[in-house]
Amino acid sequence: MTAPGGEKVMIVGAGPAGIRAAERLVQAGIRPIVIDEGIKAGGQIYRRPPHGFARPPEQLYGSEARKAVALHTVFDYMVAAGQIDYHPQSSVLTIAGDFLQALTPAGRRDFTYDRLILATGAMDRLAPIPGWQAPGVYSLGAAQIALKAQGVALGSRIVLAGSGPLLTLVATQLLKAGAKIAAILDTSSIRNQAAGLPGMLARPGLVLRGLLMRAKLGRLYHAGVTLDRIETDERGPVGLCWRDASGRAHVTACDMVGLGWHLRAETQLAGLAGCTFDYDESWSQWLPRTDRMGRAAEGLYLAGDGLRILGADGAEVAGRLAATACLVDMGLPSPDARSDLRRLGRYEGFARAVARAFPWPGEMVRAVPDETVVCRCEGVTAGELRESVVYGGGEANRVKSLARVGMGRCQGRYCQLAGADLIAENAGIKVCDAGRLREQAPARPLPIGLWVRDA
Amino acid sequence: MTSELQPADLGGRIVRLAEKGRPQVRFRLDGADCQALAGDTVLTAVLVCAPAVRQSEFGREKRAGFCLMGACQDCWLWQEDGGRLRACSTLVAEGMQLRTVPPETWP
Numbered sequence: 001m002t003a004p005g006g007e008k009v010m011i012v013g014a015g016p017a018g019i020r021a022a023e024r025l026v027q028a029g030i031r032p033i034v035i036d037e038g039i040k041a042g043g044q045i046y047r048r049p050p051h052g053f054a055r056p057p058e059q060l061y062g063s064e065a066r067k068a069v070a071l072h073t074v075f076d077y078m079v080a081a082g083q084i085d086y087h088p089q090s091s092v093l094t095i096a097g098d099f100l101q102a103l104t105p106a107g108r109r110d111f112t113y114d115r116l117i118l119a120t121g122a123m124d125r126l127a128p129i130p131g132w133q134a135p136g137v138y139s140l141g142a143a144q145i146a147l148k149a150q151g152v153a154l155g156s157r158i159v160l161a162g163s164g165p166l167l168t169l170v171a172t173q174l175l176k177a178g179a180k181i182a183a184i185l186d187t188s189s190i191r192n193q194a195a196g197l198p199g200m201l202a203r204p205g206l207v208l209r210g211l212l213m214r215a216k217l218g219r220l221y222h223a224g225v226t227l228d229r230i231e232t233d234e235r236g237p238v239g240l241c242w243r244d245a246s247g248r249a250h251v252t253a254c255d256m257v258g259l260g261w262h263l264r265a266e267t268q269l270a271g272l273a274g275c276t277f278d279y280d281e282s283w284s285q286w287l288p289r290t291d292r293m294g295r296a297a298e299g300l301y302l303a304g305d306g307l308r309i310l311g312a313d314g315a316e317v318a319g320r321l322a323a324t325a326c327l328v329d330m331g332l333p334s335p336d337a338r339s340d341l342r343r344l345g346r347y348e349g350f351a352r353a354v355a356r357a358f359p360w361p362g363e364m365v366r367a368v369p370d371e372t373v374v375c376r377c378e379g380v381t382a383g384e385l386r387e388s389v390v391y392g393g394g395e396a397n398r399v400k401s402l403a404r405v406g407m408g409r410c411q412g413r414y415c416q417l418a419g420a421d422l423i424a425e426n427a428g429i430k431v432c433d434a435g436r437l438r439e440q441a442p443a444r445p446l447p448i449g450l451w452v453r454d455a
Numbered sequence: 456m457t458s459e460l461q462p463a464d465l466g467g468r469i470v471r472l473a474e475k476g477r478p479q480v481r482f483r484l485d486g487a488d489c490q491a492l493a494g495d496t497v498l499t500a501v502l503v504c505a506p507a508v509r510q511s512e513f514g515r516e517k518r519a520g521f522c523l524m525g526a527c528q529d530c531w532l533w534q535e536d537g538g539r540l541r542a543c544s545t546l547v548a549e550g551m552q553l554r555t556v557p558p559e560t561w562p
Contacts, residue, residue, distance in 0.1 A: 037525055037544070044524055050546055052477050052494035089544075091525070123526045135507040135519035136468055142523035150499045151473035177472045235506050236468065236519070255468065266526070376521065376529065379513035409528035414521075445528055447538070 007330055010035070010100070010111060012092055012269060013119035015043020016312045017304025019075045020319030021117050021326075026083045028327050028334070033085040033111060035092060035102055041075045043121055044141060045312045048072060049149045060148050062173070063209060067312070094441030095272045098299075103446050115299045115329070117322050118269050119315070122305035125264035125285070126414045127162075127365050128382070130229035132259060133373045136236025140260030144170045153179040155256020159240045161185040161227055163358040164262030165210065165311075171220070172213045183252045184217055185242055187261070187361045189224035196357025202350040226364060230257055262358050263309050264417065270307075271439035273300055279432035282352045283309055284360035285417060286436045292341055293325035294318055301326055309355070314347035365418045366425040374422065375415040377408020385419060386426050394427025396420055396435040409445055412437045468519065469502040482551040483535075491547045498523065498530050498542035501553065508532045508542055509555050517555075533557055 009025055011018050014036035025032045034041075040048040046061065046068040057065040078084045090104040099112045124139035131137070138146075138154050140162060146152050153174060158181045160171050171184045200207050214221060224245035231239040231251070239251045264285055271277070275288040275296045287308065290296045294303050303322035304315035317340050327334035368374075370383030380403055388403035396419065399405055405419045406412030412419070416437050423434040477492040484501060491500030498520050501508050507517035509532050520530035523543045530542040535552035537560065 050494040135517045139522045145523040153470045
């Protein structure tokens, strides 16, 4: 539907960034189209359980309950008041020019728009370790979603491993809920974490909360570890083999492993929409290029963790800014953005320090044995990838064609970063020179029969 | 399967920690009667009574989901009518007939 500027605005994603973007547009008298994959709006960190669950927000979101409730409330109000055209449980499949195709519960649907705000969020950033393809190995985010949205633990004896704020947070939440955790293994050393600390003090409250959580984990937590492999039988994990900071080998018995190294921006749609990307050294990943407000191109705006990994608070600010940029570009009155821009700057300083404190384990990835599965979708091993670099050259898309790393149904979301490390190592080049995978539509699998019938 | 059986006896991998008092929902998995709770995703429902949702097409291992947020596409499973669904983003419904292997009619 059109309003003041006579233009149609579409928002993809209803997490903190998408919700705040929608709110700002509604305040300006615009009725945006909002499309989101969730059953309910909220995104991942403020994900709501399905109908029929009754735990209060304080139990689900802890110290962030007030923020979560505020977002849910404002969104539900906009839906009830008919202020937004909301399409839940719908996945965008492709973007071309001024239209996008989506898979909705009612089938295929095409949307046209004049301006597009992408608020697609982030996912766990994964590094391969031998055995991670086994059933019962999950991402850290999965462990959190299972607890928050379903009230379950994904195993009866859990090892959490990786690095980043989520490692401590998920461990804390699972322990509080009564799950049994055998070990919490952080690949970041105390020294790395200390190096990030000064920058993280831009948000002292968060640091304090994190340190208190960490202290409560006690002897379950180990810093500076190296993960060697997950021992499995046909049911899944039976133990995780690791070395502590002094190099001593350990095996921790478990039936579930949660893995994650901080976050990776979800950029598939940004790529399909034509964004330019730059390799970001502090986050060790490719991120879309925009101005400070989130403008990526004419009529294209980005906000939230899909642009910069600033977390939920930063996503709210970025969502407001992207919508403000949109209003400015439509020639409509817009609120002063200066205080939000200052806030965003502070959040970014903090976030870069977090990235420094909990770095991507590049060295560990480059050292994985040849038999390690790199691509979980199709079982492509590190050895097959290394071999393809030898005869095909050190470029991500060529390695994808030759070895199928990135060709599977997750479309490289979980193997691309590790793949780039292995390519760089074998070709003797820098990770940023290994290139990035070109996005291919559809961004999600779709039932081909439905497409044929509807075409 | 009956409700007094515990997940471990049946080979499930999920442990319920909270909100266990929701109404029961019946479904079938590989022809066996199973019970879940209203509000369970198909992934939760299946993994309470079984260790995996499907066999990997590219390796010997089975698969049991990975990201739970619709990104990895690891948890697609079959229905008796030949359709497939993504287990982490679909809620279980009374009478669902699910399969961890393709239907016999699948070519």
